[in-house]
Amino acid sequence: MSNYHKGIATLSIIACTFFYSTASFNDDEVGSQAYVVGKELYSKGILPDGKLVKATIQGDIAVEGDQLICETCHRRSGLGSTEGQQVVPAIAGSVLFKPLRIPTSKPPEPPTYREAYTKETLMRAVRDGIDANGDPLDPFMPRYEIDGQALDGLMAYVNTLSKTPSPGVTEDTIHFATIILSSNNATDNKALLDVMEQYVQQKNIETRYESKRAKNAPWHKAWLFEPYRKWQIHTWELKGEKETWPAQLDAYYTQQPVFALINGLVPTGWESINDFCEGYGIPCLFPTTQLPVIDDNNFYTIYMTRGAVHEAEAVASYIKKNPASGEVVQFFDNTDQQSAVAAKSLRIELQKSGIKVMDVAVDKHLDTAGLSSGLDAKQTVVLWLDKHASDELLSSAAMSQAAPKVVLSTQFYGTDSLHIPREIEKSLVFVHSSEMPDHLNRLLLRSTGWFKSKRIYNSATREIQANAYFALKVAGDATKHIRGYFFRDYFIEKIEHMIDDLPYTSIYPRIGMAPDQRFVSRGYYLAKVDGKGGIRNITEWITP
Amino acid sequence: MLKTLVFSCVLSTSLNGVAEELPSIAKSENDKPSFIPPFKMDCVTKPTNIPNLGERFKLVANMDDHSHHDHAKHMKMMESRNYKLNSASYSVPDVELTSHRGEQRRLADVLNSDKPIMLNFIFTTCTTICPVLSASFHQVQEILGEESDSVDMVSITIDPDYDTPEQLMKYSKRFKAGDQWQFFTGSYQDVVSVEKAFDIFRGSKMNHEPITLIRDRNGEQWTRINGLASAEDIVKEYRKITAGSQ
Secondary structure (H helix, E strand, O other), X not given: XXXXXXXXXXXXXXXXXXXXXXXXXXXXXXXXXXXXXXXXXXXXXXXXXXXXXXXXXXXXXXXXXXXXXXXXXXXXXXXXXXXXXXXXXXXXXXXXXXXXXXXXXXXXXXXXXXXXXXXXXXXXXXXXXXXXXXXXXXXOOOEEXXXXXXXXXXXXXXXXXXXXXXXXXXXXXXXXEEEEEOOOOHHHHHHHHHHHHHHHHHHHHHOHHHHHHHHOOXXXXXXXXXXXXXXXXXXXXXXXXXXXXXXXXHHHHHHOOOOEEEOOEOOOOOHHHHHHHHHHOOOEEOOEOOOOOOOOOOOOEXXXXXXXXXXXXXXXXXXXXOOOOOOEEEEEEOOOHHHHXXXXXXXXXXXXXXXXXXXXXXXXXXXXHHHHXXXXXXXXXXXXXXXXXXXXXXXXXXXXHHOOEEEEEHHHHOOOOXXXXXXXXXXXXXXXXXXXXXXXXXXXXXXXXXXXXXXXXOHHHHHHHHHHHHHHHHHHHHHXXXXXXXXXXXXXXXXXXXXXXXXXXXXXXXXXXXXXXXXXXXXXXXXXXXXXXXXXXXXXXXXX | OHHHHHHHHHHHHHXXXXXXXXXXXXXXXXXXXOOOOOOOOOOOOOOOOOOOHHHHXXXXXXXXXXXXXXXXXXXXXHHOOOEXXXXXXXXXXXXXXXXXXXXXXXXXXXXXXXXXXXXXXXXOOOOOHHHHHHHHHHHHHHHHHHHHHHOEEEEEEOOOOOOOHHHHHHHHHHOOOOOOEEEEEOOHHHHHHHHHHOOOOXXXXXXXXXXXXXXXXXXXXEEEEEXXXXXXXXXXXXXXXXXXXX
């Protein structure tokens, strides 16, 4: 090679090495090696060599990888959290690798300017607990024993956190969607959509000036006004078989991406929508469904209850506390998904305590005489059937004669007790997983008043409307709280913290949530026939 | 006129490199607050050629030089207590709770065994405070070693709706709890009454505080540690409390 070419070659080698050596800092492509290492460490506490990372707190409290994972405190979004008086700061790359102005908590001291973290100062922070300015970190932050490779990974990973705002938000509008099925009752769908429509209308009217201010905010109020967005809630109607729904959802989403899904009426079939929510990472808030997908790995979908599975758990809990001297017999309809799921769950729950269940699968042609012939007073009978089938069974002669203990779920049977035969009233108990019917109106007073003022109230669908309202209120509050940081993970994290003290109600007397919990209502009442055609509770709100 | 003279005298003294001495202008007691905020003299001042008081103020205020800092702050951190200590007596409500092993026990019986007690309040989906509190209990367990049989450790959940005995059992395994460490849940009303009795209740569980309570066997007073105490600190307080009855 001529000298000239040698020169070019050397120069280019030097250039490559130069760029390569800074590559570890800029190597924030999702999926790169460093990213994968960082993600394992951040979300599972696992070092590159596969072992759990070790750390200490306050000098001597030894902590192992899975006890204090980065993600638990700094959260998936990397934007931190608070708990009581403890504040966990944001560590997303956009915050960490730039200088930060921290307001003072002790005037007249000036605000602190925290320098941007570099590789060295970040290592010092994670390993020794010294921040970029040389001050000690909060004592709650563990000091982790990591090496350079782990740190590179961590830096690559946090650089990707909360980097680009989530889809569904434009300069002036935030887009949401709600799902209804064409197979739903038309009145039910209308009840839900009425609530959504009125809510959006009122919200946009009330913030019309804020939208203007957002465009021309004075510098010192930019932080307050700029996050304002007009709301738009799209109706995604899913038609036909649930197997076709994923394609329909994709089509809707491609046409207009949305930031989150609010409520929706999907009595069964949510499992066909679940992959959409988890796959795209779209928050799906409080759909009205009886068959949620119960999976610890799910992050983006938040439900009100565990539906049919919850009913089974409640019944199981009752049976365990009131064991029958005879066996447990459950009647269910194999062709009805809810019924089958409830029966399966009850079987599993009772099996954990060594209680056997006799399954009686019932089909459309109910042979009540045959089915109830084998019953006796020592048994506990559970019915996962609709009202009609249950009434037929309950009023059969054999049933009245045997008078076993009977457990019904109001989710299947309803709350109308007029047809329960006298003879079995005494030994019949209901499991009811929302507020008692005669207290529900009072619990929903506020939202009902609003519906009535908007002339959309429909008492027959009060629960559907209440659920829609609740989901909207939570979405609205959470949107306010994220204050312009339109990151879906952050949105969910805010909701996790909000639910425990909401100023508005749902159809459940008590709800609660915490990080990683995804079902906000866990309770039920035990109730009996009240002699006036309804039911009255014999316990307070209890949890299985 | 006099003031200006004094000022310039002071200035000239500092220029001679007697930098350890605070200018009297900042030191005088019968001061109205001057434009100079109180100097922080920990190891920042050293002989330099600072032309004027303004520059010197900037130096102190910005504290650019970190090398002294690391040491001073480090020492301070290791010596300072990050927790508040006080003592109180609490009346225990008459409730039954369920342990992580599924046993029903009266709380009064649990707390009145003939052993000293360490008590804290956690919930299993807590992200920040509880893992640290539970890790500290585990570390105390390690430090006491064989002696941990002689103390009862109790953790009560403040999220009874979610924390079933199974959940608590999982949590106890995560923190490698020994036999002397029990976790309890119960009905919502009962748990809230216990929280209120121990002044733990703060409304939403998200508002809870890092509190560890220690009491000698059959003692009246509980020592209440509010904040982050190292395992050594907890053991130290524990020894103080049980010293009398050994």
